Amino acid sequence: MERDDYTAASRAAWDASAVHHRENEDWRLLTDGFARPGFSCLDAVETEVLETIGVAGRDVAQICCNNARELLSVRNMGAARCVGFHQSAEFLKQGEELAVIASQEIELVPGDVYRIDDRFDGTFDLVVITIGVFGWMPDLKEFMEIPARLLKLGGRLVVPEEHPVVNMFDPHVERPFEPCFDYFRALPLQEEGAIVYDDTATQTEATHWWFFHTLSDVMTAALECGLSLERFDEHPDNISTTTYDIYQNRATTMPMSYLMVMKN
Numbered sequence: 001m002e003r004d005d006y007t008a009a010s011r012a013a014w015d016a017s018a019v020h021h022r023e024n025e026d027w028r029l030l031t032d033g034f035a036r037p038g039f040s041c042l043d044a045v046e047t048e049v050l051e052t053i054g055v056a057g058r059d060v061a062q063i064c065c066n067n068a069r070e071l072l073s074v075r076n077m078g079a080a081r082c083v084g085f086h087q088s089a090e091f092l093k094q095g096e097e098l099a100v101i102a103s104q105e106i107e108l109v110p111g112d113v114y115r116i117d118d119r120f121d122g123t124f125d126l127v128v129i130t131i132g133v134f135g136w137m138p139d140l141k142e143f144m145e146i147p148a149r150l151l152k153l154g155g156r157l158v159v160p161e162e163h164p165v166v167n168m169f170d171p172h173v174e175r176p177f178e179p180c181f182d183y184f185r186a187l188p189l190q191e192e193g194a195i196v197y198d199d200t201a202t203q204t205e206a207t208h209w210w211f212f213h214t215l216s217d218v219m220t221a222a223l224e225c226g227l228s229l230e231r232f233d234e235h236p237d238n239i240s241t242t243t244y245d246i247y248q249n250r251a252t253t254m255p256m257s258y259l260m261v262m263k264n
């Protein structure tokens, strides 16, 4: 399969999953939340790094912005122009709805992020890529070229992501604490079903693929695109789907998430 085949499969799976993201408690929390001025759904790590860098008056892009809840939170922190890029028209509709509730202006651009129009090149102070994006990308070097070209010189890429060590575990198996996947796995994992963050949906028709990228793959790809590492922290907190909560707050902790800041 080629990159475009994986992207088409992932787009179909996400479009089919969109309905589940507006049926659950999270959607109600978002609609209630964005009705209040200044609401943010960002966690403490994300908030701290954005406050430290400073977002007020900055032009911000989010690649793979889903329903734009994080982009709207950044806008509520005072960012100027906010542009979200995403492939799923269904999720962008939810983003537009949240923007209306928040009375905020953001620009949502539909389509494959590998085909972002070059009029956006070099126009952002910050590019944000959050939680669970790299695993959808067959080739990280090609993917990292996107933030590198969108950023102004001196702009920053901010990435709060799931730690790849988490890929070694499956909370659904009989012995969930025994590693069951190779950290260095080369082949993508074929998965079925709707994609939801609390593992509640049971629909099965959407086949999609998850790619394992090591930490060195992530860093090397960004460095090869001309970005330089400014900050890197590892955290024991689960930011993946809620079924992975069983791996946090144990006597022996493991890295479950990380924060990476790269400068252009």
Ligand SMILES: C[S@@+](CC[C@H](N)C(=O)[O-])C[C@H]1O[C@@H](n2cnc3c(N)ncnc32)[C@H](O)[C@@H]1O
Pocket (backbone or CB within 6 Å): 007, 010, 011, 014, 064, 065, 066, 067, 070, 085, 086, 087, 088, 091, 111, 112, 113, 114, 129, 130, 131, 132, 133, 136
């Ligand atoms: C796990 S979500 C992460 C987004 C956001 N952080 C969130 O928590 O909702 C990954 C998103 O990347 C999107 N995506 C994957 N490949 C893409 C592509 N080639 N172009 C645009 N979006 C893509 C998927 O549709 C999905 O919504």
